[in-house]
Amino acid sequence: MNPARLLEYEGNQLSESAMDELAQLPVQVATLKSDVEYIKRDVSEIKVDVRRLDDRVHELDKRLSDRFDALQKEFSSAKVWVLGLYIGQAAGLLFVMAKGFKWL
Numbered sequence: 001m002n003p004a005r006l007l008e009y010e011g012n013q014l015s016e017s018a019m020d021e022l023a024q025l026p027v028q029v030a031t032l033k034s035d036v037e038y039i040k041r042d043v044s045e046i047k048v049d050v051r052r053l054d055d056r057v058h059e060l061d062k063r064l065s066d067r068f069d070a071l072q073k074e075f076s077s078a079k080v081w082v083l084g085l086y087i088g089q090a091a092g093l094l095f096v097m098a099k100g101f102k103w104l
């Protein structure tokens with residue numbers, strides 16, 4: 001239904017410019033509908049891209065977690081080894097001090 005005709009039936013007399021705007025209203029609505037369709041398509045493409053990125057981030061997080069776990073195990077074994085070196089160094093220093101003070 002034409003909005004200009006509807007206003008004529010209600011008894012409102014509009015100027016020519018208002019009638020032209022009302023006549024262009026269906027064209028403007030159709031343009032908006034097509035624009036909305038393009039926006040919906042773009043949003044759906046963005047959602048797909050975000051899901052792909054989310055999957056990649058989760059995969060990267062899992063790989064990094066595995067690597068950090070491996071490094072943590074290596075550091076644990078290195079701590080024991082370094083502790084042995086410190087004890088050996090302290091024993092060597094005490095031995096040298098004992099020799100220097102002629103305790104041995």
